[in-house]
Amino acid sequence: QVQLLQSGAELKKPGASVKVSCKASGYSFTRYYIHWVRQAPGQGLEWLGLINPRDVSTNYAQKFRGRVTMTRDTSTNTVYMELRSLTSDDTATYYCARGSLEGLIHSWFDPWGQGTPVTVSS
Amino acid sequence: DIQMTQSPSSLSASVGDRVTITCRSSQGMGNYVAWYQQKTGEVPNILIYGASTLQSGVPSRFSGSGSGTTFTLTISSLQPEDVATYFCQNYNSAPWTFGQGTKVEIK
Numbered sequence: 001q002v003q004l005l006q007s008g009a010e011l012k013k014p015g016a017s018v019k020v021s022c023k024a025s026g027y028s029f030t031r032y033y034i035h036w037v038r039q040a041p042g043q044g045l046e047w048l049g050l051i052n053p054r055d056v057s058t059n060y061a062q063k064f065r066g067r068v069t070m071t072r073d074t075s076t077n078t079v080y081m082e083l084r085s086l087t088s089d090d091t092a093t094y095y096c097a098r099g100s101l102e103g104l105i106h107s108w109f110d111p112w113g114q115g116t117p118v119t120v121s122s
Numbered sequence: 123d124i125q126m127t128q129s130p131s132s133l134s135a136s137v138g139d140r141v142t143i144t145c146r147s148s149q150g151m152g153n154y155v156a157w158y159q160q161k162t163g164e165v166p167n168i169l170i171y172g173a174s175t176l177q178s179g180v181p182s183r184f185s186g187s188g189s190g191t192t193f194t195l196t197i198s199s200l201q202p203e204d205v206a207t208y209f210c211q212n213y214n215s216a217p218w219t220f221g222q223g224t225k226v227e228i229k
Contacts, residue, residue, distance in 0.1 A: 035218065045166065045209055045220040061217040062123075095165065108156035108171040108213055115165060 002026040004034075004096050004113035011119050012086050019082040020116045022096030029077040030054040033099035035109055036070065036081045038092040048094075050105070051079055086120045093117050124149050124212045128221030134229045141197040143224045145210035150190045154214035157186055157195045160223075161206045169208075170195060202228055 007021040022034065036048040049060035051070040058070050069082045079096060094116045097109035125148040135141050145155065153173035158166040168177045170186035173193055183198045197204055205228055210221040 037220075044222045045211075047218040047220070050216075050218075059216050100168070100171070106154055106213055106215075108168055108211065109158075109166075110168045110177070112165045112167075 002098070002111055004098060004111060006094075006096060006113040006116045009117040009119075011121065013122055014087055014120055016086050016120075017082060017084040018086060018090075018118050019080055020094050020096075020118070022079045022081070022113050024077045024079070024098070027098075028102075029074060031102045033105055033107070034070075034072075034079045035097045035099065036068075037095045037097060037109070037112075039095070039115075040089075040092040043092075046092075048081065048083075050099075052105075053079065083118075086118075088120050091118065091120045123217055124151060124215060124219055126210055126212055126219050126221040128210055128224055130224060131222065132225040132227070134227045135200050136229045137200055137202060139200045141200050141204075141226060143195045143208055143210075143226075145188075145193045145195070145221050147191045147193070147212060151212055151214035153189050154212065155186075155188070155193045156211045156213060157184075158209045158211065159204075159206045160209065166209065197226075200226070200228070 003025045005023045010018050030053045035050045051058045053072045072079045096113040099107035100110045101107040127146045155173045157170040160166045174186045185196045207223045207225045209223050212219045
């Protein structure tokens with residue numbers, strides 16, 4: 001079945017970077033967009049951006065431009081999200097999620113990865 | 123950016139009650155709206171897409187309606203397993219924004 005498996009929890013100091021992985025299985029990796037969404041403790045959902053694994057094109061939320069980079073490795077069907085210059089406000093669970101419709105950017109998210117908790121603390 | 127304003131932020135209802143959650147967008151967006159359910163400690167799960175299409179496997183007591191700027195999620199008969207937070211989502215244009223969520227509890 002279609003599955004997204006994320007890397008484990010991270011503890012980072014302010015100013016550091018974090019790189020979260022999302023390994024896809026059960027479908028043709030390059031045919032679906034992958035989005036990244038985060039959720040701070042007890043808060044709502046915030047979209048960080050997307051990557052098209054076919055051509056590596058990206059679209060980042062303006063709030064994160066200059067601080068986030070999304071990449072992919074087709075040899076392992078894995079997408080990566082790196083967030084730099086971390087502050088305590090970046091403490092959240094980070095999710096990858098697949099666009100549901102093949103090749104279409106305007107699509108809801110299904111499925112989601114299990115989430116990667118990232119804690120930023122000195 | 124399209125802002126998604128969801129109401130109410132929380133509600134408490136009895137088992138069997140009809141529950142309605144509203145999401146208003148700051149711009150018209152056709153029917154590019156999805157609804158997700160997130161139970162405590164779990165991953166968001168798609169319920170409705172295209173404003174009114176029920177995802178396969180989702181109970182028929184859930185329904186969605188609306189177009190343009192006002193959208194609703196309705197639970198026709200609230201069940202204990204429906205306790206969760208519900209989010210609407212814009213997928214009409216970047217950034218893909220979410221409503222702030224509605225926490226549904228049993229009275």
